[in-house]
Amino acid sequence: MKIAVIGQSVFGLEVFKELRKEGHQIVGVFTIPDKDGKADPLGAEAEKDGVPVFKFPRWRLKGGAIPEVVEAYKATGAELNVLPFCSQFIPMEVIDHPARGSIIYHPSLLPRHRGASAINWTLIHGDRKCGFTVFWADDGLDTGPILLQRECDVEPDDTVNTLYNRFLFPEGVKGTVDAVRLIAEGKAPKIVQPEEGATYEGIQKKDKAKIDWNQPSQALHNWIRGNDKVPGAWAEIDGQKITFYGSTLVDNIATAGGQSLEIPGASRPGLVTKAGLVLFGNDGKTLLVKNLQFEDGKMIAAAQYFSRGTGTSVELTENEKAFADQMRVSKERAIDDSTDFFKSGAASMDVVRLVEEVKLRASGCQLQNEDVYMNPTFQDFVPDEELVVDYVRIVRLKPDTQLFVNGEFVDAEGGKTYKTINPTDGMPICDVSLAQVRDVDIAVAAAKDAFEEGEWGKMNPRDRGRLIYKLADLMEEHQEELATIESMDSGAVYTLALKTHVGMSIQTFRYFAGWCDKIQGSTIPINQARPNRNLTFTRKEPIGVCAIVIPWNYPLMMLAWKTAACLAAGNTVVLKPAQVTPLTAVKFAELSARAGFPKGVINILPGSGALVGQRLADHPDVRKLGFTGSTPVGKHIMKSCAVSNVKKVSLELGGKSSARSIFSDCDMEKAVGECAVFFNKGENCIAAGRLFVEENIHDHYVQRVVDEVKKMKIGDPLDRSTDHGPQNHKAHLDKLVEFCQTGVQEGATLVCGGKQVARPGFFFEPTIFTDVQDHMFIAKEESFGPIMILSKFKSGDVEEVLRRANATEYGLASGVFTRDIGKALLVSEKLNAGTVFVNTYNKTDVAAPFGGFKQSGFGKDLGKRRCLWVEFPSHRFSRPG
Numbered sequence: 001m002k003i004a005v006i007g008q009s010v011f012g013l014e015v016f017k018e019l020r021k022e023g024h025q026i027v028g029v030f031t032i033p034d035k036d037g038k039a040d041p042l043g044a045e046a047e048k049d050g051v052p053v054f055k056f057p058r059w060r061l062k063g064g065a066i067p068e069v070v071e072a073y074k075a076t077g078a079e080l081n082v083l084p085f086c087s088q089f090i091p092m093e094v095i096d097h098p099a100r101g102s103i104i105y106h107p108s109l110l111p112r113h114r115g116a117s118a119i120n121w122t123l124i125h126g127d128r129k130c131g132f133t134v135f136w137a138d139d140g141l142d143t144g145p146i147l148l149q150r151e152c153d154v155e156p157d158d159t160v161n162t163l164y165n166r167f168l169f170p171e172g173v174k175g176t177v178d179a180v181r182l183i184a185e186g187k188a189p190k191i192v193q194p195e196e197g198a199t200y201e202g203i204q205k206k207d208k209a210k211i212d213w214n215q216p217s218q219a220l221h222n223w224i225r226g227n228d229k230v231p232g233a234w235a236e237i238d239g240q241k242i243t244f245y246g247s248t249l250v251d252n253i254a255t256a257g258g259q260s261l262e263i264p265g266a267s268r269p270g271l272v273t274k275a276g277l278v279l280f281g282n283d284g285k286t287l288l289v290k291n292l293q294f295e296d297g298k299m300i301a302a303a304q305y306f307s308r309g310t311g312t313s314v315e316l317t318e319n320e321k322a323f324a325d326q327m328r329v330s331k332e333r334a335i336d337d338s339t340d341f342f343k344s345g346a347a348s349m350d351v352v353r354l355v356e357e358v359k360l361r362a363s364g365c366q367l368q369n370e371d372v373y374m375n376p377t378f379q380d381f382v383p384d385e386e387l388v389v390d391y392v393r394i395v396r397l398k399p400d401t402q403l404f405v406n407g408e409f410v411d412a413e414g415g416k417t418y419k420t421i422n423p424t425d426g427m428p429i430c431d432v433s434l435a436q437v438r439d440v441d442i443a444v445a446a447a448k449d450a451f452e453e454g455e456w457g458k459m460n461p462r463d464r465g466r467l468i469y470k471l472a473d474l475m476e477e478h479q480e481e482l483a484t485i486e487s488m489d490s491g492a493v494y495t496l497a498l499k500t501h502v503g504m505s506i507q508t509f510r511y512f513a514g515w516c517d518k519i520q521g522s523t524i525p526i527n528q529a530r531p532n533r534n535l536t537f538t539r540k541e542p543i544g545v546c547a548i549v550i551p552w553n554y555p556l557m558m559l560a561w562k563t564a565a566c567l568a569a570g571n572t573v574v575l576k577p578a579q580v581t582p583l584t585a586v587k588f589a590e591l592s593a594r595a596g597f598p599k600g601v602i603n604i605l606p607g608s609g610a611l612v613g614q615r616l617a618d619h620p621d622v623r624k625l626g627f628t629g630s631t632p633v634g635k636h637i638m639k640s641c642a643v644s645n646v647k648k649v650s651l652e653l654g655g656k657s658s659a660r661s662i663f664s665d666c667d668m669e670k671a672v673g674e675c676a677v678f679f680n681k682g683e684n685c686i687a688a689g690r691l692f693v694e695e696n697i698h699d700h701y702v703q704r705v706v707d708e709v710k711k712m713k714i715g716d717p718l719d720r721s722t723d724h725g726p727q728n729h730k731a732h733l734d735k736l737v738e739f740c741q742t743g744v745q746e747g748a749t750l751v752c753g754g755k756q757v758a759r760p761g762f763f764f765e766p767t768i769f770t771d772v773q774d775h776m777f778i779a780k781e782e783s784f785g786p787i788m789i790l791s792k793f794k795s796g797d798v799e800e801v802l803r804r805a806n807a808t809e810y811g812l813a814s815g816v817f818t819r820d821i822g823k824a825l826l827v828s829e830k831l832n833a834g835t836v837f838v839n840t841y842n843k844t845d846v847a848a849p850f851g852g853f854k855q856s857g858f859g860k861d862l863g864k865r866r867c868l869w870v871e872f873p874s875h876r877f878s879r880p881g
Contacts, residue, residue: 123226217281246290404589407599435607450600465516542570650859
């Protein structure tokens with residue numbers, strides 16, 4: 001179709017782009033005039049694509065359409081008008097002109113909240129549902145027939161921004177394009193809007209956003225969040241207008257040490273606490289406000305109300321000063337230290353642009369829009385202690401360090417603690433509660449009660465999925481913090497921690513959230529179905545309390561792999577993180593509470609395997625135990641699970657993973673580039689530690705790998721340029737040193753590495769051994785470190801390499817590199833491993849099952865099969881008649 005797009009903003013831009021992808025011809029874009037020399041994003045994109053762009057300041061004058069404007073529009077020959085985010089009054093001569101009419105996007109479920117500021121009023125009124133409407137445009141009163149509507153739930157702490165970013169923007173773009181598709185197909189309805197339930201509220205302006213304190217806390221919260229960020233709910237305090245942002249409803253907030261703040265008209269004075277400004281409704285309940293803004297535009301953290309202006313400036317390095325000067329001269333107008341970002345004419349979109357520019361140019365700088373609002377002058381923005389150009393200030397590394405039991409952070413029995421160590425320098429990070437047997441019993445009881453009696457056991461599967469989705473969103477919101485904690489606690493390189501440790505964890509929760517309402521039983525045809533009319537069916541039910549014991553190499557990702565599936569199926573969880581890497585698990589517990597998970601559903605118990613892990617295996621109320629770790633411990637757990645109550649068990653165990661076979665006809669670039677043994681410092685359950693290389697390319701391959709190893713930068717994992725961080729803990733480092741000493745003693749050739757790096761911390765050199773014979777210790781045992789073990793095999797002897805690769809009791813993963821598809825299929829079929837990679841390695845996906853072979857364990861993580869449920873025996877009943 002020939003379409004005229006009449007609108008503005010990034011929303012209009014995205015609709016424009018999607019319509020073009022759909023094959024429609026955009027004959028004209030009508031948007032607002034440039035502001036301060038800057039084109040609207042929609043207009044800028046259209047001009048770049050060569051689409052005619054019109055920037056009329058107005059379409060009507062003195063109540064009538066401007067003839068020359070209407071004629072310019074008609075000349076485009078549009079068959080349909082699409083009005084995404086249109087803020088101008090479009091005359092009916094334009095609305096009614098095209099053969100297929102005009103449609104417009106409105107951010108509410110019409111007929112509710114007709115008019116402007118619809119999202120604000122949705123929140124102010126405390127609506128449980130939000131959504132958007134695509135309707136046939138009328139004379140601007142939002143009363144035209146409805147074409148399409150979509151809705152979402154309103155979360156307790158949603159703001160205009162969160163609703164817009166989470167649903168109204170992405171789904172609104174899709175919905176608008178879907179509406180056009182329906183029109184093109186001749187299937188678009190015209191549903192007359194009912195007047196019942198119709199509301200109309202005008203645009204919400206600053207002078208009307210003053211807070212009425214004579215309301216319950218819920219109403220105050222709705223008013224503040226409904227005006228956040230624009231126009232901003234405000235009140236007079238100490239003789240000036242203060243605007244409130246970031247409201248949250250809270251129960252039992254800690255107010256000890258808080259300073260009283262008199263607020264005229266409020267039922268009680270507010271309290272400035274470390275958490276923020278605590279406010280009271282006339283019902284005595286509380287809400288918490290995060291940020292405050294003064295009349296001059298300066299925004300501060302509410303917790304700093306009484307200490308503003310007392311901060312100490314940071315002394316910039318020469319490099320930081322040079323960067324500040326680059327930012328200063330990169331703008332069109334002169335910038336001095338007193339230049340105010342907002343008073344110079346900046347708007348919210350300019351904030352986004354500035355933040356993205358700084359993040360792009362200052363690699364590694366973690367910056368949020370709020371940092372600009374809180375530091376509007378150039379002097380504040382650059383050297384203030386609240387904006388050190390580093391991730392450390394933004395990522396406030398203060399995770400709770402207690403146990404998480406029944407929805408609360410609590411001390412371990414007897415107040416027992418231990419120190420978790422930073423492998424980068426060997427120094428303690430913090431003290432963590434050390435769970436005892438009684439703590440396990442309390443946590444299991446809480447999980448059992450949550451499953452059998454609590455809200456979780458009664459919850460609709462789709463609502464369960466909604467909570468898991470929200471948890472994933474919170475993890476994404478805190479991904480930099482999680483990655484930094486993971487890096488400090490486990491030694492993982494930050495870039496890898498962000499992408500893999502945290503990134504795949506988020507993907508896992510989102511994947512399993514989608515399974516919650518898709519777990520289905522089946523009907524079974526039986527002989528008695530006719531003529532007796534018997535029906536047989538199965539149901540899939542959650543199993544109950546699941547215990548999870550995870551390793552230290554991927555602390556958060558292993559938590560996600562096992563926990564997400566348990567929760568999706570409706571189970572409750574008691575999880576023991578590895579004793580040496582507890583911190584991301586405890587931070588995860590905090591996020592689960594913020595997501596709204598009922599008490600007892602998720603319980604986190606840092607502690608020792610011998611005490612906590614053993615009690616979980618022995619506990620009679622635990623119905624399933626998932627374990628990832630060594631084969632000897634897995635065997636012991638399996639025995640305990642059988643003796644205690646025949647609980648189900650899944651095991652992903654260690655041992656020497658099946659080898660990777662590299663044939664002479666391989667793609668050498670790929671075979672070298674996929675050196676997965678060095679991935680995550682070799683602390684990887686499917687690390688390809690044992691390689692069989694065809695003899696006629698062996699020496700060339702070894703040299704290529706050595707060249708790559710020499711390029712690797714060993715250093716602080718928080719440095720974004722580091723390739724190889726420290727090993728997880730001291731005992732493991734010592735094991736690797738001993739492993740290499742054994743290899744040398746056995747007669748293997750140490751090509752490079754093999755020793756600890758001469759620096760503080762637990763750093764170990766990437767290591768390569770050649771001339772390794774099958775009987776050697778290093779060929780049979782797993783190092784679980786960055787140690788490559790290479791052996792030759794005779795050219796063309798496929799059977800030999802298969803026999804040698806399978807001569808092990810273990811097999812989690814293996815691989816083959818060859819251009820011969822027949823050889824690839826043969827080898828992958830014959831290799832005894834849970835996963836076989838062909839011409840790639842170490843690739844996992846949340847939709848693909850992952851598990852072991854032989855003594856590398858049984859049961860699967862990830863994929864459809866991972867969802868934990870019990871298939872009950874057939875139920876039979878007869879139908880009457």
